[in-house]
Amino acid sequence: MAVYESVTDAIGQTPLFRLTRLGEGIAAPVYAKAEFLNIGGSVKDRAARSMILAAERDGHLRPGGTIIEATSGNTGIGLTIVGRQRGYRVIACVSDRSAPEKSDILRAYGAEVVLAPTTLPAEHPDHLFNVVRRLTEEIPGAWLANQYDNPANPEAHVHTTGPEIWEQTGGRITHFVAGVGTGGTISGTGGYLKKVSGSAVTVVGADPEASTYGGGDGSPWFVESIGHFVHPETVEDLWPESYHRDVVDAFERIPDRESLLTARRLAREEGLLAGPSSGTAVAAALRVARRLGPDDLVVVLLPDSGRSYLSKLFNDDWMRAWGFLEEPRTPQDDEPTVRTVLRTHQLVTVPSDASLADALAVLRTAPGGVAPVVVARPARPYGVVAGEIVGSLSAAAVESAIAAGRARPGDPVTGELAAPLPTVGVGQPLSSAHGALGTEHDAALVLLDGRAVSLVHRAELDPAAAGGGR
Structure with missing residues (x-):
C-alpha cells in the first residue's frame, strides 16, 4: 500500500470502474474514472495543485500570500487543501447557487468563504467574478487562481x-466523455488522448441542454459545475481560455432530469456516489456507447462526490419540490400529486421589460388574472426557468395602481412587482403542495424539471377536493 509524506502527494491515480449495470445490453464497455476519490473529493484537486505550483514557480504567489478564487466549490476545496498545506491564506468566493455542503467543506479545511451571485450580467459589480477581482486588488500579496x-x-x-487513462486502458480507449465547465479537464485530458492515439480517440462533451457550449440558449439549469450560462443583459460573452474548442469533437446535450436521475442510479446500482455533473457525463457516455461496438471502449470522467449534494440531488423532498421526481414515496403511497391537477394550457408570463399596459393585455388572458414576471430573453425553447422568475403581477393590482394615479400605463412593470408566486413540484403530494401556498397566495407555479409549466389555484391543491387515488 502507498505511503505519502503529504495528502497532496495522493492527488491523482484514481481507478476506473466498469459500469456493468447501467451499461447492461450495450456492446461497447463503459468505464468510469472515479475522480471523487481524490483527497479533496473532486477532479479539481489536480488543477488546484498545478495552478499553485505554477504560481510559485513564476513568482505570482509568495510566502504569506493569499489565494483567491471564484468557484462553484470544488476548485476552492482543492486550492484550500493544497494552499493551507503550503501556508497560504485562502479566500473562496462561492456561487450562491452551489450546494451548501461545499461551503461547509471549504470552511472545514480552513478557507474563508464569500458568497456571491452568478445569475447577473457579467459586467455587474456584484457578479462573482468581479467580486474576486476586487478582493485581489484590495488584499496585499493576493493571487487570483x-x-x-x-x-x-x-x-x-x-x-x-x-x-x-491511456495506461489504465492499455491504449484501447476509443471515446472520452466529460463535462465542460472551465474546460480544463476535457481540454487537457482529451488533448493528450488525441495526441498519443494519433487522433484516434473521439472526445465528447457532456453538456446541460441549456448551456451555450453545446448550442443551448444560456438560461439556468440545475447541474452544478458544468456548462456555460449567459445572462441576457451580458454585453460580452467570454468563454474560458482553459477550454480548447478544437479538442471536442461532438456534444451530447443532456436535460436536467436525465442528469439527476442518472446520478441517483449510479449510487443505487453501481455503488458510485457521485455528483450531478457525473450524471450528465454518464448519460452522455451511455448514449455514445449505444452507437458503438464491442471493439470500442468508452471512458467517462466522474468529477466529484455526491456527498456534496446530499441536500439536493439525493434529497427526495428537494427533487420533488423542483419537479424532478414523480415516483411514489413508498409502494403503498396512493396520495394524489400535483400531476393529477396539472393544467395542460400554456403558462402565461410577463417579460420583465414590459410596460404596465402590455402587462395588462397579458394578465387579462391569464387564469385568475395573475402571472409570473420573468427575465426577458429573446426565446425560451426550454421553458421558464424558476431561477429567472423575478416577481408576479395581478391585473387587479395594476389596474388599481393606474386608476389611483400611482402608476402610468407606460411605466415598466418592475415598479409594481409583487413577490414571486410560490412553487410546487409536479410530483409533490397535494397535501404538502397546498401547505406551500401559506396565507398570502391563492395560486402557485407548477415546476416540471425546474421549469414553470403551469399555474394552479388553492382549490385545486386541496386534497379533500381532489379525492383519493393517484
Missing part, C-alpha cells in the same frame, strides 16, 4: 489524467 483562463488548469490533465 483564475481557473477559467489559467493554462496550468488544462496542463494538469495533460500530465496526469490523460496519461493515467
